[in-house]
Structure formats: C-alpha cells, structure tokens
Amino acid sequence: MAKSPAVRTPADKPRSTPSTTPAPDTLRGNGDELQQQAGADHPVMTTQLGIPIADNQNSLRSTPRGPSLLEDFILREKITHFDHERIPERIVHARGTAAHGYFELTESLADYTTARVLTEVGVQTPVFTRFSTVAGGAGSVDTPRDVRGFAVKLYTQEGNWDIVGNNIPVFFIQDAMKFPDLVHAVKMEPDRGYPQAGSAHDTFWDFVSLMPETLHMVMWAMSDRTIPRSLRTMEGFGVHSFRLVNAEGKSTFVKFHWRPKLGIQSTVWDEAVKLQAADNDYHRRDLFEAIEAGNYPEWDFAVQLFTEEEAASFPFDHLDATKLIPEELVPLRTIGRMVLNRWPDNFFAETEQVAYCPANVPPGVDFSNDPLLQGRLFSYLDTQLSRLGGPNFAQIPVNAPKCPFHNMQRDGHMQMNVPKGRVNYEPSSLQGDTPRASQAQGFRHFAEAADAGAKGRIRAESFADHYSQARMFFRSQSELEQSHIASAIVFELSKVATVHVREAVVGHLQHVDPALAQRVADGLGMDAMPPKPPAAVKPQDLPLSPALRIIDRMQPTLEGRCVGLLVHDGTNAKSVATLRKAIEKAGATVKIVAPKVGGAVMDDGSRLPADGQLAGTPSTVFDAVASILSTEAGQKLAREAAAVDWFRDAFGHLKAIGACPGTQAILQAAGIEPDAGVVDPKDSKAFIAAAQTRQWDREPKLRTLA
Numbered sequence: 001m002a003k004s005p006a007v008r009t010p011a012d013k014p015r016s017t018p019s020t021t022p023a024p025d026t027l028r029g030n031g032d033e034l035q036q037q038a039g040a041d042h043p044v045m046t047t048q049l050g051i052p053i054a055d056n057q058n059s060l061r062s063t064p065r066g067p068s069l070l071e072d073f074i075l076r077e078k079i080t081h082f083d084h085e086r087i088p089e090r091i092v093h094a095r096g097t098a099a100h101g102y103f104e105l106t107e108s109l110a111d112y113t114t115a116r117v118l119t120e121v122g123v124q125t126p127v128f129t130r131f132s133t134v135a136g137g138a139g140s141v142d143t144p145r146d147v148r149g150f151a152v153k154l155y156t157q158e159g160n161w162d163i164v165g166n167n168i169p170v171f172f173i174q175d176a177m178k179f180p181d182l183v184h185a186v187k188m189e190p191d192r193g194y195p196q197a198g199s200a201h202d203t204f205w206d207f208v209s210l211m212p213e214t215l216h217m218v219m220w221a222m223s224d225r226t227i228p229r230s231l232r233t234m235e236g237f238g239v240h241s242f243r244l245v246n247a248e249g250k251s252t253f254v255k256f257h258w259r260p261k262l263g264i265q266s267t268v269w270d271e272a273v274k275l276q277a278a279d280n281d282y283h284r285r286d287l288f289e290a291i292e293a294g295n296y297p298e299w300d301f302a303v304q305l306f307t308e309e310e311a312a313s314f315p316f317d318h319l320d321a322t323k324l325i326p327e328e329l330v331p332l333r334t335i336g337r338m339v340l341n342r343w344p345d346n347f348f349a350e351t352e353q354v355a356y357c358p359a360n361v362p363p364g365v366d367f368s369n370d371p372l373l374q375g376r377l378f379s380y381l382d383t384q385l386s387r388l389g390g391p392n393f394a395q396i397p398v399n400a401p402k403c404p405f406h407n408m409q410r411d412g413h414m415q416m417n418v419p420k421g422r423v424n425y426e427p428s429s430l431q432g433d434t435p436r437a438s439q440a441q442g443f444r445h446f447a448e449a450a451d452a453g454a455k456g457r458i459r460a461e462s463f464a465d466h467y468s469q470a471r472m473f474f475r476s477q478s479e480l481e482q483s484h485i486a487s488a489i490v491f492e493l494s495k496v497a498t499v500h501v502r503e504a505v506v507g508h509l510q511h512v513d514p515a516l517a518q519r520v521a522d523g524l525g526m527d528a529m530p531p532k533p534p535a536a537v538k539p540q541d542l543p544l545s546p547a548l549r550i551i552d553r554m555q556p557t558l559e560g561r562c563v564g565l566l567v568h569d570g571t572n573a574k575s576v577a578t579l580r581k582a583i584e585k586a587g588a589t590v591k592i593v594a595p596k597v598g599g600a601v602m603d604d605g606s607r608l609p610a611d612g613q614l615a616g617t618p619s620t621v622f623d624a625v626a627s628i629l630s631t632e633a634g635q636k637l638a639r640e641a642a643a644v645d646w647f648r649d650a651f652g653h654l655k656a657i658g659a660c661p662g663t664q665a666i667l668q669a670a671g672i673e674p675d676a677g678v679v680d681p682k683d684s685k686a687f688i689a690a691a692q693t694r695q696w697d698r699e700p701k702l703r704t705l706a
C-alpha cells in the first residue's frame with residue numbers, strides 16, 4: 001500500500017515561515033530571497049479580511065515537493081481576486097487616458113442659466129476628464145486615425161455634469177437607431193477579428209457608402225484632426241445642441257467648445273503610423289509627463305448661444321448632429337477654462353471605472369430634441385449596469401458627486417453605504433430628516449411647446465441634406481489640408497477590397513466636391529468616374545468657414561513641445577548646455593538621446609545621461625530634433641540605421657532639424673537636402689524659430705499627395 005504523502009511532520013513546515021521575525025527588509029536566503037517583511041515603513045500584508053500574511057512567495061503544500069492544499073485560503077483568495085480583475089471594457093471608447101483638474105468660470109451666464117457652475121465667476125469646480133480613441137480595444141494603441149472622445153465630468157455644487165463629447169463637432173449619424181450599426185461596421189470585422197482600431201476596411205466604408213449622412217464626419221475623420229499630436233492639443237466639442245434655462249424659465253440653445261491653449265496640433269500620417277510602433281502609449285505618456293512636469297494642459301471653455309428664432313434661420317437643422325454651426329455664423333464666447341493638474345492615483349479605480357452620461361446635467365442645463373442625443377440619454381446609464389456590475393456604480397469614488405446627495409434608492413449589488421433609520425420611502429411621517437423634493441432648487445425641465453405633427457418613425461425633412469456641410473468643410477480647408485484629406489481617403493479605400501464599395505464612395509464624393517472625387521478616383525487608379533447617386537436634396541454652396549482649418553491656426557510657439565537632442569561621446573558640453581537653456585526658455589522640454597542610455601562622455605569629460613537610447617527613441621516622438629556631434633561621431637553614426645532613420649523621419653515628418661557640422665555625414669546618408677528647416681543649432685534663435693511650426697513647404701517635395 002502506497003504511503004500517504006499528505007501526513008505532515010514538523011519537518012514539512014513551509015520553509016518560508018520565519019521562526020522569528022526578521023529585521024525589516026532583510027532578504028533571507030534558502031530560496032526565499034524575495035520575501036520582504038513588514039517593518040517600520042511597511043504595513044503588514046493581510047488578506048482582504050485582515051488576516052496577517054506570513055509568506056507571500058509560497059503556497060501551502062503537503063510536503064516540499066508534494067501537491068498544494070485546498071486549505072490554502074490565502075492562495076485561493078489571491079487567485080480568485082486576480083481571476084476577476086477585469087471588467088468589460090467600454091463597447092466604444094475603450095482605450096482612454098484621464099486626468100483630474102478644475103474648471104473655472106471667467107464670465108457669468110446668469111442671463112441664460114441658473115446653473116451655479118455657469119454663474120459663479122472664479123469658483124473652481126473639480127473635473128475628471130477622459131480622452132479616448134473610439135474603435136480600438138482598451139489595449140490598442142494611441143495614434144490610429146480615429147475620432148477622439150473628450151469627456152469632462154464636472155463635480156458641481158448641484159450635482160455632476162458630464163459633457164461627453166468628441167474632438168470633432170459633428171457625428172456620423174443622425175439617429176440613435178443607427179449607432180449599433182455604425183459601431184459594428186467600424187470595429188474589427190466579426191468573422192476575421194481584424195483590423196483593430198481603424199476604419200480602413202470594407203465594412204466601415206460599405207456602411208459609409210450606403211449612409212450618405214456620414215459624409216460630413218467622414219471628411220473630418222480623414223482630416224488631420226484624427227491624428228492629433230497630443231491630447232493636450234485637441235479641441236473638444238459637446239456636439240449636440242443643449243439648452244440653457246434661466247430663472248424665468250427662458251431657454252437658449254448652446255453648443256459647448258473646449259479650445260486648447262497650446263493650439264490644435266496634429267501629426268502627419270506617416271508619423272502617426274510609425275508612432276504606433278515607436279510608442280503604443282504616446283498620448284498617455286505625453287499627458288502624464290506634462291502633468292508630472294507641472295506643464296498643466298489647459299483649455300478655454302467657450303459657448304455658442306442662439307435662440308430658437310435664430311436657429312430657424314440657419315440653412316441646416318441644428319438638431320441634426322451631422323451639422324455644425326460655423327463660428328462665422330454664431331461666434332464663440334469664451335466663459336471659462338479647464339486645467340488638468342493631477343494624474344489619477346490608480347488607472348483602474350479612476351480612468352477605467354469612471355462612468356460618464358450625457359444625461360447628467362445640473363439644473364439650468366437641459367437637452368435639445370436632437371434624436372442622437374435623445375438615444376444617448378438612455379444608453380450610458382444602461383451600459384454601466386453591465387460594465388460596472390450593478391446600480392451602485394455612482395458610489396465609486398470617481399463617480400460620486402462632491403456635493404451632498406440624499407435619496408431613497410437602496411440596496412443592490414455592492415451597496416457601500418449604510419443608510420440609517422426606518423424610513424426608505426417618501427412621503428413618510430415617521431422621521432423628520434428624510435429627503436424631500438424641492439421646487440425651488442430642483443431640476444426643472446424646460447417647458448417646451450410640442451410641435452404639431454403625427455407620431456411615427458420619421459426622419460425630419462430638414463435632415464435630408466447630407467452633402468452641403470461636407471462640401472463646406474472640405475472647401476474651407478487650406479490646400480495642403482485638402483491634399484491630406486484626399487490622400488487619407490485614397491489610403492483607406494485602398495484597403496477596401498470590395499470594388500463596388502470604393503466606387504460607391506467616390507460616387508458620393510462628387511456631391512461633396514467633384515475635384516475631390518477626381519483626385520480620389522485617380523489615386524485609386526480608377527479608369528472611369530463611377531456614377532453619382534441621386535441626392536435627396538440639391539447640395540448648397542454654404543459660406544466657407546476658414547475657422548475650421550488647423551494649419552493656418554497653429555500657434556507659432558515651442559511651448560509644451562519636446563525636442564530630441566542627439567549626443568555621442570565627444571559632444572561639446574557647452575553647446576548642449578546653451579541649446580538646452582534656449583529651448584527650455586522657449587517653453588519646451590529637451591530629451592537627450594544617445595546610442596546608450598547610460599549617456600555619453602562629453603568633450604569636457606563629464607557624462608551626460610540619456611533620456612532615451614537611440615535605437616529605442618526614434619525622432620517620431622519629438623516635435624523637433626537637434627544634434628551636437630563631433631565629426632568622428634557623426635561619421636560613425638552615418639553607418640547606423642537608427643541614426644540615419646532618426647533624421648530621415650524627422651525630415652519626412654516636416655520637423656525642424658538642428659544639425660551641427662558634425663551631423664552632415666548622417667544627413668548625407670539619409671539623403672536629406674537641407675532646406676530652411678535645417679539649421680545649425682549653434683544659432684539657437686534660428687532653430688527655435690524653425691521648430692515652432694512644421695515645415696509645410698517641404699511636404700509636396702517629399703511625397704505624392706492625392
């Protein structure tokens with residue numbers, strides 16, 4: 001009969017259980033080197049229920065080499081918790097990055113609204129702002145061509161207000177009914193499970209070709225807006241019209257805008273593609289580093305205010321989310337600012353668990369009848385029930401209001417509060433301190449008079465024009481931006497294998513702009529222009545809106561940008577110090593790049609540590625680059641692919657290059673013909689002037705745009 005291995009003797013005692021408590025931080029031998037013990041600075045590790053743990057390295061075993069024991073409640077608890085660490089990711093906007101900060105009102109809107117957050121000038125309201133891509137999963141990359149979510153939770157004194165917007169002021173569809181179809185079409189194709197995080201595939205463009213209402217936003221999606229340089233350089237839009245309601249119950253329509261203090265900046269497409277390989281977390285890291293360095297990202301908050309009568313005179317229906325209101329028509333009024341100044345303590349607890357909902361508005365703010373918004377008012381609360389597991393998600397710290405709150409909602413999964421008393425209903429006469437509704441302070445819906453008309457599944461006639469604003473947007477762009485849009489459409493449609501889908505899209509583009517359609521057809525190598533589909537209403541030539549451009553409106557500044565400075569052994573220490581000082585004075589940060597992360601030995605014998613190793617820190621991650629190299633080092637690096645690519649890419653991505661004489665050998669190896677954006681970094685003024693913008697003139701000489 002086999003001897004039972006499960007009989008324990010004192011000799012089987014788990015080896016890691018110390019007979020005496022070792023000194024703090026003493027690492028013990030005999031296989032338990034990793035065991036760290038509690039001491040003055042370290043609290044005792046416990047189970048979830050507070051049982052102190054003696055050994056966090058070894059599971060409980062019947063003998064040193066025998067089976068593990070079910071009895072090991074410490075192991076079981078640890079593994080069980082781990083097994084349940086993930087919650088469902090967001091169906092859209094799964095990949096996000098967020099930060100805390102504040103909103104400060106600079107001009108009161110007291111004439112328009114009772115909301116205290118919009119009337120109490122100077123009050124700082126805490127915010128939690130989450131930026132996101134739309135199509136990819138939580139683990140996807142930061143820089144695909146995609147719309148970005150721009151969701152702001154304002155913890156006002158009258159409850160949480162969520163402005164859940166995007167970095168594009170219009171949306172793909174007009175009616176909530178189509179949202180699941182749109183999202184299914186843009187996400188990875190269900191049979192093959194790819195592509196991740198991108199619209200360049202058949203199902204998305206098939207949907208576009210059959211839903212011309214998408215075309216205006218498609219123009220935006222193909223513009224440089226969807227390849228932002230940084231989350232700090234994106235505009236944010238509330239998209240829908242909302243209402244402000246004042247003390248007299250009068251309503252004014254409003255559109256919300258966030259305008260980045262650093263101006264709008266985008267990458268160029270080749271750069272965005274290469275960033276996906278260089279740094280999956282490019283935007284997240286950028287925001288983290290800016291906040292850690294005290295360079296707090298800031299946005300102006302602006303509103304467009306307009307009356308029902310003014311809205312009636314617009315050549316489009318403002319309730320249609322595929323339309324924007326040009327600021328030439330209704331000017332923007334800046335009334336506040338948002339500053340993000342604190343990184344979350346814990347990504348999961350805050351960024352992952354935050355639950356936004358466009359239905360969260362304080363008294364004095366109300367909804368419009370935009371049918372897309374109306375659908376959203378339902379969707380967000382609903383999705384949290386499964387994503388966060390039940391009806392008590394508002395108790396999670398990042399979601400909880402920071403003002404007093406009282407109601408009779410009780411129980412449910414993960415109830416964290418312990419309500420006292422006998423009364424959990426209203427009205428009641430048993431207890432004096434139970435919450436009651438307040439006519440004076442409570443939320444009152446705007447008493448909108450209903451339009452005449454019959455009930456039905458109807459799309460308003462005023463929603464029928466799908467092309468005019470797409471045309472306005474495209475024609476308002478600078479020449480180069482138009483080329484970027486045309487090239488992006490060619491790129492995306494070139495990834496569409498189904499010929500009739502490509503043709504149908506080009507067919508629609510003729511309504512937007514015949515020259516654009518021709519450029520795309522040429523770019524796709526089409527022999528003939530595909531037929532133009534009938535339009536529900538004839539597109540109009542609306543006044544152009546130059547305010548919709550990016551390139552002309554970029555701010556010539558180095559503030560908030562990052563310059564990569566390449567050094568090697570023998571680099572002149574003084575030149576590095578001078579250039580660094582000048583760049584930092586201009587508001588940018590400098591990162592030293594060297595062949596080895598340990599740094600390089602300067603000509604004065606000092607060692608300059610590197611922030612990045614050359615092979616792992618391509619120039620794509622910088623706004624501009626410079627190098628200070630000895631002739632010998634330059635010749636050596638001219639034979640190094642990482643160095644040659646560093647300059648070739650910087651040049652191709654239209655960045656300023658500060659190249660000292662020692663660098664010339666690398667420039668030659670990279671085939672760079674120096675232009676006005678390639679300067680000697682000794683002249684720090686010239687370098688800074690060049691680095692304040694991209695070298696747009698360079699682009700047509702470098703690549704063929706559609």
Ligand code: HDE
Pocket residue numbers: 090091092093096130131132148149150151164165166171175176177179237238239240321354355356372373375376379380381383384
């Ligand atoms: Fe969303 N959207 N959406 N959306 N949306 C979600 O809510 C939905 C729409 C936007 O950082 C989901 O909590 C429907 C427009 C942002 O957590 C979900 C419709 C705009 C975020 C949902 C829309 C947005 C979301 C997924 C059509 C721009 C991320 C998880 C009726 C104005 C917020 C979640 C964050 C998230 C539904 C249309 C922006 C599924 C049904 C238009 C920024 O509820």
